[in-house]
Amino acid sequence: MKRWSVRTRLTVIYGVVFMGVGIVLVVINYLLVLGLIPQPASFATTMSPTSLSGVYPDDGTGIAIQRVPTPVQQTIEVAATDYRASTLQNLLLTSAIALLVAGAIAVFASWYIAGRVLRPVHTITATARRLGAESLDRRIHLDGPDDELKELAKTFDGMLDRLASAFDSQTRFVANASHELRTPLAVQRTLVEVAMADPAAPPELQRLGTHLLATNERSERLIEGLLVLARSDRGLRGRVPVRLDEVAETVLVGCIGMADQHNVTIKKTIRPRTVAGDPVLLERLITNLVHNAIRYNVDGGSVTVEVGNSPAVRVVNTGPKVPVDALPGLFEPFRRLERTATSGGSGLGLSIVRSVVKAHDGSIGVAARPSGGLDLRIDLPPSAGPADLATPRNTVTAGRCPRITNSDNENDHCHRRNPPHVNAQADEHTVK
Known part of the structure; x- marks a missing residue:
């Protein structure tokens, strides 16, 4: 009522x-x-x-x-x-x-x-x-007699002053941490690569260098993920029109090598869609979704990426079955399933996705597919710009048989036979 x-x-x-x-x-x-x-x-x-x-x-x-x-x-x-x-x-x-x-x-x-x-x-x-993280400079400045309501407004303004100071301190900390944490890792990586490039380096040193480079790369990914998570948690300081379809095309082209490495086919249905937000964070959002869908897949599996009006982004992948009760924990930092604990990920991928979606005033829906894998749908508010078009885009990668295929073309010779049907389970969890 x-x-x-x-x-x-x-x-x-x-x-x-x-x-x-x-x-x-x-x-x-x-x-x-x-x-x-x-x-x-x-x-x-x-x-x-x-x-x-x-x-x-x-x-x-x-x-x-x-x-x-x-x-x-x-x-x-x-x-x-x-x-x-x-x-x-x-x-x-x-x-x-x-x-x-x-x-x-x-x-x-x-x-x-x-x-x-x-x-x-x-x-x-x-x-x-x-109010938002990008507009903490707003104040009430209530005029009128000195009564209880004016005292409430003054208290609220004082709270905003303290919040703005805290956010500014966090911004400076993230900027300083970004420099202080990345620089030593870059120096370490350079030293290890120089040592491994020495022709006289013994095999033991080569094996140690390879192990150190892998550890260094993992640390860089972890720090980068933490910095992005901290940045998206602060909210957006400004919004610009972003062509989500163009961002998705760029991300998918960059994922061809990873898809080849995991023997996974990427199928796409890209329609023009414009949203208001941060292009860097939106690119990281789609990148994390596609990387997770490829990394936590099965040999010979597939990943379907859709961009349109509703949902704005949808990523469906094949893979092992995921328990329904484990779905909410996938978006928590450093929470990974047993099957993903040794995959080399940092456990921040979907946490960053949730944070970026929240910063853009959107929502996430996730469902476990009965045949295995996940079905993730992201809804984002429409941009205030021109209306989105409804014509699908057909982009073909040059060269050999591409890993990225257009799912609207049934005669595409690069499709795998009998691709799994996307059938989301009824038990669905929405994260806002």
């Missing part, structure tokens, strides 16, 4: 209180008028003479006289009775009409006054809704 707003509740309360007080006043007024109007019988006796209808003997002490109303008195009494009833009826009717009219005016006045009183609260709410 939808909750009433504070303004509505205040209006109802004011209206009910006014109507209750009005009803009490009407009752008191009715009782006062009822006591002021004389009874018809006494009024008729006062306004006309009486006559003796007869004399009756008593017990010897006197004479008993019975007074009987005359026709004039009867007429006056009937008229007084009608007047009394009509007066009270008109009093109730006019009082009820006046109460309803005054109640309606009171309700509208209460609505207006409540809106004026709550206007600073709406200002605070609107400012809070516009």
